Amino acid sequence: MLLAIQSLTKTFVGMKALDAVDFELARGEVHALLGENGAGKSTLIKCLTGAYRRDAGTLLLDDAPISPDSTAQAQALGIGTVYQEVNLLPNLTVAQNLTFGHEPRHFGIVDTRAQRRQAAAMLEGYGLAIDLDRDLGSYSVAVQQLVAIARAVALSGKVLILDEPTASLDDREVQMLFAVVRRLRDQGLGILFVSHFLDQVYALCDRITVLRNGRKIVTARCDDLDRVRLIEHMLGRELAAEEHAARRAEGHTEATGEPLLAFEQVGRRGHIEPFDLSVQRGEVIGMTGLLGSGRTETAEVMFGIKRAHSGRVRDVESGGGDGGEAADELHLRGPRDAIAAGFGFAPEDRKTDGIVAELSIRENIILALQARRGWISAPRGRRRRSASSPAAISRRWCWRAGWR
Ligand SMILES: Nc1ncnc2c1ncn2[C@@H]1O[C@H](COP(=O)(O)OP(=O)(O)OP(=O)(O)O)[C@@H](O)[C@H]1O
Ligand SMILES: [Mg+2]
Structure with missing residues (x-):
């Protein structure tokens, strides 16, 4: 067996995030690790790669016990990991990111030509036509993800762990990634694939292991485990008939027909052609397109992060009437206006744009609540003086960030 995990706790x-979990990964297989949110998938991966210290259990790689203390050590042993959120350095070039920590040197100085050659070789077969000398951060999250995979494969070479790698990729990119994964499998790598997309699991994987509440529930070949059984294992109960129907009709929503919001001829010069979009109460609207087609930018315009040069946004619900009148028009000059109007936004790169990682969860929540009230209206009474007042949090943040 390539990799065996025994009684991992x-x-x-x-x-107990993991309770005596056993798991085996063979050479030349893609093995899906599935389970609901909080089932323990990421914890298992982090214990395996040394990011977390396990309480008990044995890890065997090529039948020899291993105990990596860090992801770097795991990588040196042959276990490479790619997370949903890219963990590379956006302000280094693509070539620097690929060779980081292993730069070819000549008399102690980085040999940039050899570095570029090495980087190009690492990207071979990924179908990426990108400039090795450009900053990685200037590329989309999708491209960064593929670069991270290329790096992990080149540096480790036995086990490749993909923790929700497809969440920010479009269809075409997913196919590209799958082609790469299949090629690596055929070369004899063992691949551990975590995903919430069951279609992708069935399209790509050979076997499935289900975790629930930190326990291993089942390991089975994909061909032997149909979708309904799989979901029942994940949920821990049998699905009622109507649930089957609802799950089959994926993408179904409960639009009520009551209009809520209308974007009319909203556009951004040189970037987004004017578009119309209206949203009903209870409705989920999917917006899709190829990489670079303007999905993110459209969302940013809708939230006021980027300026719209044309059109208007109407709060159809509160405004009443059917147009002409400007009373129901929303002026979104920035995210603050959008938040005040009741919008929320979960950005593409949540780690840098969605949260302030240096602050605690509590502090992040307080900042978000304060943003909704507006910065001017200070909290009253005890809250203002407490260490968790927004002003105090901002001060601490600036202090830590060195903006004294
Ligand atoms: N650093 C931590 N400190 C405390 N609890 C944690 C920590 N990391 C994970 N947990 C808890 O352990 C449990 C398993 O979490 P884990 O992140 O492994 O789930 P997951 O299967 O990866 O879920 P998801 O599908 O949401 O990624 C959860 O209840 C989680 O809240
Ligand atoms: Mg996880």
């Missing part, structure tokens, strides 16, 4: 304060 990990406890966080008061809760």
